[in-house]
Amino acid sequence: MAEIPPVLRALRPDEASHGYAVYLQAFAWLEAKGIRQWLIRYPEEKFMARVLRGESFGLFVGGEVAVILALALESSPYWLETTGPNPVWWLSTIATASQFRGRQLGRYAINAAVRRLSAAGADVVFLDCVDNRGALPALYQQEGFAALARKPIRYPSGNTFPMVLMQRTVPRYG
Numbered sequence: 001m002a003e004i005p006p007v008l009r010a011l012r013p014d015e016a017s018h019g020y021a022v023y024l025q026a027f028a029w030l031e032a033k034g035i036r037q038w039l040i041r042y043p044e045e046k047f048m049a050r051v052l053r054g055e056s057f058g059l060f061v062g063g064e065v066a067v068i069l070a071l072a073l074e075s076s077p078y079w080l081e082t083t084g085p086n087p088v089w090w091l092s093t094i095a096t097a098s099q100f101r102g103r104q105l106g107r108y109a110i111n112a113a114v115r116r117l118s119a120a121g122a123d124v125v126f127l128d129c130v131d132n133r134g135a136l137p138a139l140y141q142q143e144g145f146a147a148l149a150r151k152p153i154r155y156p157s158g159n160t161f162p163m164v165l166m167q168r169t170v171p172r173y174g
Contacts, residue, residue: 006061006105008112011068016051019058019068020044026095037130040157042093056093057116059109066100067109069093071117071125079128079165082149089117089125089170110143114170122170131164144168 011019023042030037050056050070059067070093075085091113096106117125127145129136137147145166154160 004062006059006066006108006112008057008059008109008116010054011051011056011058011065013048013051015058015065016048016056018065019051019056020047022058022065022068022097023047023093023095025098029098036132036161037136040159057109057113059105059112061100061105064100065097066103066105067094067096069095069109069113071113076126076128078153078163079126079149082165083126089122091125091127107143114144114168115173117170118173124167124169126165126167128163128165131162137164137166140166 027038027041047056050072053072055070055072057069057071058065059069069091072090072092073087074090075087076083076090091110094106094110114125126148127140129140131137131150137145141147145168147164148167149165151163152160153163
């Protein structure tokens with residue numbers, strides 16, 4: 001019997017707690033490794049609001065949420081000088097469930113998200129990430145993103161991070 005390929009789709013409200021659990025696993029893993037990506041936990045009510053707006057997606061493997069990510073058409077106050085004041089597509093909050101790590105499913109989810117944006121008529125997608133010794137920017141470069149700008153950003157939490165803004169052209173698929 002053929003294996004069913006992973007499917008990226010919007011999380012339903014009844015799946016939000018599973019998606020949030022994946023995020024919490026990734027948050028704990030990053031914290032344990034000393035990786036400065038998310039220092040403050042994203043509130044569950046904000047996660048649920050993203051689900052209700054149709055911005056939170058899950059990559060489902062065999063019926064389980066393997067990867068979560070967010071796709072939102074919005075503007076970022078931190079990058080207005082580069083992206084402009086009008087809303088643009090952002091890819092964010094990418095996290096893989098611990099039992100699915102090491103299977104390249106995060107990459108699969110990113111590329112599935114880009115295909116989804118292509119179908120929606122998007123031309124580009126942005127993301128920003130911590131530029132800590134270049135690890136995350138290098139990972140996203142492997143997925144077709146290019147660095148546009150770098151700067152330290154001070155967040156409302158009071159933490160300042162060396163950030164990089166990245167962009168990927170969204171191809172047209174046949």
